[in-house]
Amino acid sequence: MAEKTQSAEFIPRLLPPWELLAEGHRGCQGCGEALALRQILKAAGPDTIVCSATGCMEIITSPYPETAWRIPWIHVAFENAAAVASGVEAGIKILQKHGRYREGKVNIIAIGGDGGTADIGLQALSGALERRHDFTYVCTDNEAYMNTGIQRSSATPFGASTTPSPAGKESIGQRTEKKDLPMIVAAHNLPYLATACPSYPLDLMNKTRRALSTEGPTYLHVLSPCPTGWRHPIDMAVEMGRLAVESGVFPLYEIIDGKLRLNVEMNKRRPVAEYLKPQGRFRHLGPEQIEEIQRFVNEYYDRLIYRSQCDAEAPPTPHEE
Amino acid sequence: MGERVGLEVSLAVSEAVKLARAEAVAAYPITPQTHIVEELAQMVADGDLDAEFVMVESEHSAMSACCGTSAVGARTFTATASQGLALMHEVLFIASGLRLPIVMAVANRALSAPLSIWGDQSDVMAERDCGWIQIFVETGQEAFDQTVCAFRIAEDPRVLTPMIVNIDGFTLSHVVEPLELESQEAIDGFLPPFSAQVVLDPDRPVTIGPVGFPELYTEIKKQQNEALLASHQVIVEVWKEWADSFGREYRPVESYRAEDAEVLINLAGAVAGTARVAVDEMREEGRKVGLVRTRLWRPYPFADMREAVGSAKAVAVVDRALSFGGPGGPMASELRGALYPLASPPVVAGFVAGLGGRDITVGDFRAMVDETEKIVSEGYTHEYRMHGVRE
Amino acid sequence: MADGPTWKEYPMAATISEPGSATGQNTGDWRSERPVRNPEKCDKCGICWIYCPDAALFMDEEGFYEVDLYHCKGCGICARECGKDAIEMIEEGE
Numbered sequence: 004m005a006e007k008t009q010s011a012e013f014i015p016r017l018l019p020p021w022e023l024l025a026e027g028h029r030g031c032q033g034c035g036e037a038l039a040l041r042q043i044l045k046a047a048g049p050d051t052i053v054c055s056a057t058g059c060m061e062i063i064t065s066p067y068p069e070t071a072w073r074i075p076w077i078h079v080a081f082e083n084a085a086a087v088a089s090g091v092e093a094g095i096k097i098l099q100k101h102g103r104y105r106e107g108k109v110n111i112i113a114i115g116g117d118g119g120t121a122d123i124g125l126q127a128l129s130g131a132l133e134r135r136h137d138f139t140y141v142c143t144d145n146e147a148y149m150n151t152g153i154q155r156s157s158a159t160p161f162g163a164s165t166t167p168s169p170a171g172k173e174s175i176g177q178r179t180e181k182k183d184l185p186m187i188v189a190a191h192n193l194p195y196l197a198t199a200c201p202s203y204p205l206d207l208m209n210k211t212r213r214a215l216s217t218e219g220p221t222y223l224h225v226l227s228p229c230p231t232g233w234r235h236p237i238d239m240a241v242e243m244g245r246l247a248v249e250s251g252v253f254p255l256y257e258i259i260d261g262k263l264r265l266n267v268e269m270n271k272r273r274p275v276a277e278y279l280k281p282q283g284r285f286r287h288l289g290p291e292q293i294e295e296i297q298r299f300v301n302e303y304y305d306r307l308i309y310r311s312q313c314d315a316e317a318p319p320t321p322h323e324e
Numbered sequence: 325m326g327e328r329v330g331l332e333v334s335l336a337v338s339e340a341v342k343l344a345r346a347e348a349v350a351a352y353p354i355t356p357q358t359h360i361v362e363e364l365a366q367m368v369a370d371g372d373l374d375a376e377f378v379m380v381e382s383e384h385s386a387m388s389a390c391c392g393t394s395a396v397g398a399r400t401f402t403a404t405a406s407q408g409l410a411l412m413h414e415v416l417f418i419a420s421g422l423r424l425p426i427v428m429a430v431a432n433r434a435l436s437a438p439l440s441i442w443g444d445q446s447d448v449m450a451e452r453d454c455g456w457i458q459i460f461v462e463t464g465q466e467a468f469d470q471t472v473c474a475f476r477i478a479e480d481p482r483v484l485t486p487m488i489v490n491i492d493g494f495t496l497s498h499v500v501e502p503l504e505l506e507s508q509e510a511i512d513g514f515l516p517p518f519s520a521q522v523v524l525d526p527d528r529p530v531t532i533g534p535v536g537f538p539e540l541y542t543e544i545k546k547q548q549n550e551a552l553l554a555s556h557q558v559i560v561e562v563w564k565e566w567a568d569s570f571g572r573e574y575r576p577v578e579s580y581r582a583e584d585a586e587v588l589i590n591l592a593g594a595v596a597g598t599a600r601v602a603v604d605e606m607r608e609e610g611r612k613v614g615l616v617r618t619r620l621w622r623p624y625p626f627a628d629m630r631e632a633v634g635s636a637k638a639v640a641v642v643d644r645a646l647s648f649g650g651p652g653g654p655m656a657s658e659l660r661g662a663l664y665p666l667a668s669p670p671v672v673a674g675f676v677a678g679l680g681g682r683d684i685t686v687g688d689f690r691a692m693v694d695e696t697e698k699i700v701s702e703g704y705t706h707e708y709r710m711h712g713v714r715e
Numbered sequence: 716m717a718d719g720p721t722w723k724e725y726p727m728a729a730t731i732s733e734p735g736s737a738t739g740q741n742t743g744d745w746r747s748e749r750p751v752r753n754p755e756k757c758d759k760c761g762i763c764w765i766y767c768p769d770a771a772l773f774m775d776e777e778g779f780y781e782v783d784l785y786h787c788k789g790c791g792i793c794a795r796e797c798g799k800d801a802i803e804m805i806e807e808g809e
Contacts, residue, residue, distance in 0.1 A: 014761075015760070015761025015764055015765060015774075016761075018765070022735075022770040024770065025734075025735035025736075025737045025738045025770070026737070026738055026742075026769055026770040026771055026783065026786040027737035027738045027739060027740035027741075027742055027769075027786055028737050028740075028742075028769070029737075029740070029742070030768060030769070032745060032788040032789060032790040033768060033788075033790030033791070033792055034768045034790075035768070037768040037769070038766065038767070038768035038792075041767075041768065041770055042765070049526055049529075050526045051526065052396075052524045052526065054392065061535075062535055064737070065531055065533070065534035065535050065731070066534065066535045066537060067534040067535060067536055067537065067540060067729045067731060068534075068731055068733075068736060069731075069736050069737040069739065069740050070531035070534060070731040070733070070734065070735065070736050070737055071735065071737040072529065072531050072734060072735065073529060073734040073735040074526060074529050074734070075524040075525060075526060075528075075529045075530055075531075075532075076524075076529070076530075076531050076532065077391075077392070077395055077524055077532040077533050078532070078533035078534070079388055079391050079392075079415065079418050079422070079533060080388065080414055080415060080418060082384070083384060083385060083388035083415065085385075086380060086384070086385035086386075086388035086389045086392070087388050087389065087391055087392040087395075088392060089350070089378060089380065089385070089388075089389045089392060090348070090350060090378070090388065090389035090390060090391060090392020090393040090394075090395075090396075091392040091393070091395065091396055091524060092392075093348055093350070093376040093378050093389065093392070093393055093398075094347070094348050094376065094392060094393035094394070094395070094396035094397070094398035094400075095396050096376055097347045097348060097374070097375060097376040097393075097398055098347065098396060098397060098398055100374070101347065101374070103397065103517070104396065104397065104525070105525060105526070105527055109526060126381060126382060126385070127381070127382075127384070127385050127388065129381065130380055130381030130382070130385055131385075133381070134378065134379075134380075201766075204765045204766070230790075237790045237791065237792075238790055238791030238792050238794065238795040238804075239792075239795065240768070240790075240792060241766050241792055241795070241796050242795065242796075421728060422728050423727050423728045484727065522727070522730055522732070528732075529734040530730050530731065530732050530734075531730065531731035531732075531734075532728070532730050533728075534729055534730075534731055536729050539719055540719070540720075540725060540729060542722075543719075543720065543721065543722035543725055544722070544725060544728065544729050546722040547722045547723070547725060547727065547728075548728075550722070
């Protein structure tokens with residue numbers, strides 16, 4: 004995999020020019036999550052409604068009277084973005100049937116952070132997925148409650164120091180492994196699910212388009228490096244995402260009609276130490292712990308490869324036939 | 325004239341929702357609300373109601389989904405009770421803060437613990453400050469009429485505030501009553517389609533639910549409260565129009581044999597029927613006793629209550645909810661507040677009764693009136709008393 | 716709090732009807748370093764543009780990406796990601 008996105012594969016004039024997440028938002032310098040949103044909305048286009056969960060992205064985009072949203076947007080609460088989106092979808096469906104709403108497809112996106120999705124919003128998400136609403140849920144995962152001051156969530160990785168899971172003489176920081184949220188979501192048998200990262204903008208935008216154009220509930224899990232919470236230099240969000248992917252810490256894959264496909268299968272991966280090292284949240288880890296993390300990553304990655312191979316050999320799904 | 329039928333009150337509410345042409349219902353089952361929602365589901369399944377019926381995975385999500393349907397401009401209904409209403413708590417404040425005119429029936433039921441599926445009004449009293457218009461009904465006819473009216477009131481551009489119609493669980497919700505169902509044509513004439521002014525629409529992008537800094541939060545809350553207060557006038561107008569169309573009159577406060585009464589009973593909900601029997605008995609005995617039933621609870625009808633209470637010596641307020649460690653029952657403390665500015669306000673005797681499905685009998689009302697008279701004649705201080713409790 | 720709109724003057728529920736009004740916000744003053752592009756090295760690839768979290772780059776008439784200094788917060792992602800090393804971060808005030 005290329006170390007940096009090469010100009011040859013990238014023609015900006017072919018990308019949507021609109022900035023639907025307006026400049027002037029209050030995101031931190033070098034925010035990977037705002038970058039992810041910007042790219043997602045580029046792909047989604049103006050015929051889109053966003054329902055946000057409480058969190059960084061909600062706070063930084065909507066301090067009255069300044070909104071960063073150039074599309075219709077609603078925030079209700081923290082744990083219910085998927086439920087609000089369910090209502091928006093159901094409401095538009097019936098109003099369109101009654102001729103009381105504009106015609107044509109409206110993309111409905113619910114957005115939550117890792118806390119709003121993997122923790123407090125998990126029930127609402129599961130319900131909305133099970134009910135088969137036609138919407139896309141985007142989890143912008145920065146691996147902790149950054150908005151409230153870097154508190155661990157169930158998506159915080161092993162060994163990360165956060166304010167309530169601090170590293171100390173008797174503590175290595177977060178003691179448990181990151182909850183495997185995409186696989187929990189996958190258990191709802193969605194037609195489309197993908198992991199993505201704004202360090203790979205074309206990939207993220209293509210996955211967004213695919214998710215939105217797939218009928219039924221779809222899900223994007225977007226790793227969103229956070230210089231504030233991860234304590235890496237402010238110019239490194241894109242590089243951190245790249246290191247996460249190239250080390251196998253955050254594999255990019257899609258699950259389409261139940262079949263998992265690794266977007267890039269890397270037999271040679273960077274050592275996880277390269278990913279951990281620039282981040283203050285992992286600075287306290289010693290060689291043994293880094294070795295342990297390396298082992299987790301290898302095992303998980305091998306399982307993914309195995310599954311993708313099995314899925315590739317499985318009978319074709321209706322869409323493939 | 326409508327069609328005269330015998331109908332379970334829950335189903336009468338569902339009929340009202342159907343005739344109101346609700347477009348979206350998001351709900352979660354909880355006793356004793358279930359019959360309302362099941363009937364709506366059946367209506368949708370049978371093609372009698374052309375609405376989106378979303379059976380969500382919790383009441384929190386029910387109210388959240390209602391915010392979504394209402395924010396795109398769909399006429400929205402839900403129903404709940406007890407723990408379900410408590411689980412909605414957070415979103416109730418947001419629905420009113422976002423000015424989404426959702427209509428909700430609450431089949432009033434006690435709150436745990438201990439678990440009780442039976443009736444009282446603790447559930448809604450815990451939500452009295454959530455910014456919704458709230459009324460209590462007594463009969464099936466009233467439940468039907470008020471459910472239709474609720475959409476007119478909540479969706480009025482001067483109001484745009486959600487509304488709760490309280491129906492006592494089981495003792496009203498599950499009772500079969502004779503009532504008049506109005507025709508679709510007549511209801512269509514009374515209730516135009518919901519025409520939302522601000523909706524989520526890609527043609528006119530708006531940001532709904534922004535962050536409000538201290539420099540504006542107070543102003544936005546004032547704005548919301550003013551709309552709730554102003555709803556009183558709209559409510560009276562809508563009820564007047566309903567009376568003109570259908571012949572049934574409603575007022576914020578209903579008085580019964582109250583004109584020259586020295587002791588008034590004040591309560592809300594279906595137990596008023598029993599209270600009227602007690603009043604009649606005592607009147608026959610020559611005692612000057614009357615009844616003031618609170619229909620409109622939020623906005624609190626201060627002027628109506630002052631007028632209804634008039635020159636009575638005392639009011640026995642019967643609350644079916646307990647404000648733990650506080651002034652007893654919420655209706656009593658509200659009435660005390662309303663009467664306080666009067667030069668010589670009547671004594672307000674608070675009673676908490678009928679908790680968790682315990683009946684309030686004619687004898688109970690008589691005993692509470694007896695005690696109220698004693699408080700007046702002996703002049704002792706009475707904050708409140710839990711009536712009918714075994715000591 | 717004597718100044719400012721009255722409760723009657725705010726839109727209902729503080730709903731914002733001007734899309735993207737955040738553009739009026741000067742986030743450029745958060746910056747301690749600013750990106751400076753070297754036109755000789757720049758090949759107009761647009762990598763800087765697609766990686767900007769603040770949408771603070773725009774294409775000029777010649778197809779070069781210019782920095783919108785009113786919004787650029789100076790994170791330096793553009794400089795770090797530029798494959799041609801055509802962007803340098805220099806300290807504000809220099």
